[in-house]
Structure formats: C-alpha cells, structure tokens
Amino acid sequence: MHKKKAMAKRSVKAAVIGAGMSGLIAARELRREGHRVVVFEKGSEVGGTWVYDPRVESDPLGLDPGREVIHSSMYKSLRTNLPRPIMGFLDYPCDAKPGVWDDPRPFPGHEEVLRFLQGFAADSGVVELVRFGHEVVRVEQVAKGRNDEWVVEWRTRDGEASAEAFEAVVVCNGKYTEPRLAEFPGRSTWRGEQIHSHNYRIPEPYKDKIVVIIGNGPSGIDIAKDILHVAKEVHLASRETTKLEILEGLFQHSPINHAKEDGKIVFQDGSSIYADAIIHCSGYKYHFPFLRMNGIVNVEDNCVAPLYQHVFPPALAPWLSFIGVPYRTIAFVVSELQSRWVAKILSGKILLPSEEEMTSSVHEYYHRIEAAGWPKRHTHRLQLEKFDYENWLAGELGLTPLEKWRQNMYFTSVSLPMTLGENWRDTWDAEKWMKGEAGGEEESDKINCTSEC
Secondary structure, rough: OOOOOOOOOOOOEEEOOOOOOHHHHHHHHHHHHEEEEEEEOOOOOOOOOEEEEEEOOOOOOOOOOOOOOOOOOOOOEEEEEOHHHOOEEEEOOOOOOOOOOOOOOOOEEEEHHHHHHHHHHHHOOOOHEEEEEEEEEEEEEEEOOOOOEEEEEEEEEEOOEEEEOOEEEEOOOOOOEEEOOOOOOOOOOOOOEEEEHEEEEEEEEOOOOEEEOOOOOHHHHHHHHHHOOOOEEEEEEEEOOOOOOOOOEEEEOOOOEEEEOOEEEEEOOOOOOEEEEEEEEOEEOOOOOOOEOOOEEEOOEEEEEOOEOOOOOOOOOOOOOEOOOEEOOOOOHHEEEEHHHHHHHHHHHOOOOOOHHHHHHHHHHHHHHHHHHOOOHOOOOOOHHHHHHHHHHHHOOOOOOOOEEEEEEEEHHHHHHHHOOHHHHHOHHHHHOOOOOOOOHHHHOOOOOOOOO
C-alpha cells in the first residue's frame, strides 16, 4: 500500500476506556506523543482483569443482562501462563524486585502481575490520568460524518451521569468479562449447578461433588487441578482427541452430546455420568455495550469487524481504535506496539492507508484465514501469523523485529503443560533456558505448534 507523507505533529484530546494493562500502556504512549489523555475506569484501582474480586455474579452463567457485572475473571489460585520475562513491556520489564514485587517465581501469581501494573502506572505517571469510579455507558459520534468528534458519557458510583467531548477514543475494556457458553441439548433444563469459569474463585464449593469441566484451555486445566483435591470426581470434556497426561485422577471425555433433567450427562462417544456441577471453561465474547456504532462496527461469532490490523475500523480511523483485541500472543508486547502505533498515527507521524485500501486489506485477511480453515471466531487469534503481526507493527514504528528469544520463549512456554505435566510452572527452569543451557532457541525451534497454538 502506498503511504502518504506524514503531516505536522498534532495533539488530540483522547479518551481511553479502561485502566487495565492495555489502557495503561495506551495512556502512556498517547501522553508520550503529546496527546491530552483521560482514562475512564469503572473500578477503584488500576489493573483491570488482574484485580482479584472474591465476589461472583448473581447469574453464574452470565446470561442475565440485568445482572451486576463483575469485571475480573480471576480465580484465587491463578498463576500466569507465560513466564515473567515476557510478561512485561519492552522498556519496563516484569523483573523480580525484592521488597517491591514479592513473588520471585518464573510464573508468578496474579497478585504479582497486579503489583507490576500498579508500579508501572505510578512510575509512568499514568495513574494521574485515571478517573476512578467512572463507568462509561455511551460512546458515540457527535455528528454523522465527523469522525473526530465523539461524546463519552459516564456514570459514577452514586449514579450521577455526565458527558464530555473528545477527538479520539481508544477502547481498552478487555476481553475476559462476557462469558461464552458451551451449547448442547438439555443445558437449560439440566438440574445440576452450572457456572462459567468467570465466576469461579475457590475450590471449596465443589467438595465431594462430581464435576464436569468443559474445555481444556488454561483455565479448564487450572480449575481441574484446583478442585481435584476436594471434589469426589473431576471430568474434563473437550474436543481434544488425544488423552492428555496432565493431571492424575482426571477423567477425560469427548464433548457433551446432551444432558438430561435427571442429572445425567451423555458424551459424544456414548459414555455417560451423573454429575452435580458443570463448569464452562469455554472462553469469552468481545463485548462493547457502550459503543453506539450504527452498524459500522459489529461483533459476530466473536469477530470484531471490520478492523484494519485488529485496531482501526476503516470508516472511523484513526479516531476510534481498539487495543488488545488479538489473543494467543504476548499480550503485553502486542498492546504496547499497538498503542505506540495509534499514538503516532494520531499525532500525524505515521499515516494510514486510505479507507478503501484498509477495507481491502481487512477482506484479504478474512479470505486468508478462511482458506486456512479457521472458523470466524478465531479471526483475532494471531498464531496463524507466528509473530508476523508483531514484527509488522515494529516495522511501522521503525523498530527492529522482536528478539528471537522472546518469540522462542513464548512457543516453548505454551508447550510446557503437555511436556512437563501438572507441575510445569515449577518444573521448568526459565533462568537456565534464558542462558541457553537447556537448548534455548535450538530446542524451541523444533516445537510443533499444535492445539495450544
């Protein structure tokens, strides 16, 4: 695509929705570029999904639109899936700091990540930009045809509503709050307890129960391990055709075929059990209830469309952008690169292609993932690209590609649960790997990117 010549630097008034990881790094990059930034945060502290909240929602499946939404999906025992060296930002690493960050493990607990984000917000000065207790309820163009005029309306904890005009809006509200449920006949009439992992916190409620967990992703495996020592039986239902030697005592099944009112669950392979509880570890849906887009941006089958490079709706670029939509990647680094890109585009240092060229690029990408056999819901799953996307962003910013060790560490770490078993977080020696004594790059280059990729 032909790039236009950059214009003189400009400063815009920008609203950032959310003070989680993506919102914090977006605010820092916007301010670095000289923009005037306001961050809206519903909660009382920074950190987003990393703020552990022991409360759960009144509707454990998240189906009731009138329920009080609890933002965080954090369970008490959660530890990171990626090692510490790739959990930080490029210029603000998540190094262990005795007396500051207290969990020295390579795969720290969620409390450590929150402390890291709080430290980042304070050190960067971003915390001063945050309006806490401000829930954004509406984002809308002031007038049709004026993409650089937006109204942001919010509600405070005491119910007071107000609004303010901005030139740009950067959406950073996260993607781990709106549950996506497994669908099977009989789900709504099955007599047992059902929850989505969004509302799982501790194992004690499952003492002496027979529990079926749907999904063998990180949360499914973590929660299975968490409740194995208290539950009577734990069964895992997933599409995985090969038995996973990951947790001793875990019964593995094909997906649920149907459920009966008497508590019986029948799996697709014909086997069945009577269970007390089902935990849906079936992922989340992108959800932007505050956006009034009149059909310009839609979420269909978990695809946010259309988005140029997973960030800009072509018809509204660069005045509306989304940070942190992609997954199966190094989230901190992707959000940082996206944020720098957005900030420099808004300042005029980098120019986007025309609306027509961006739209064409989006459709080309859709055709490519369709040809690869990917379902629409995996549109924002980056591992088809194998770091091409991250390195493309780096190139747009005039940076060198991501270090090879960072890419290799990612692919190594996602394979660890299958290669090292249930205690993989404590078995793998990240420091030794970094020094190259365990094979480092050579070994990780051999990894076959399968189900977790």
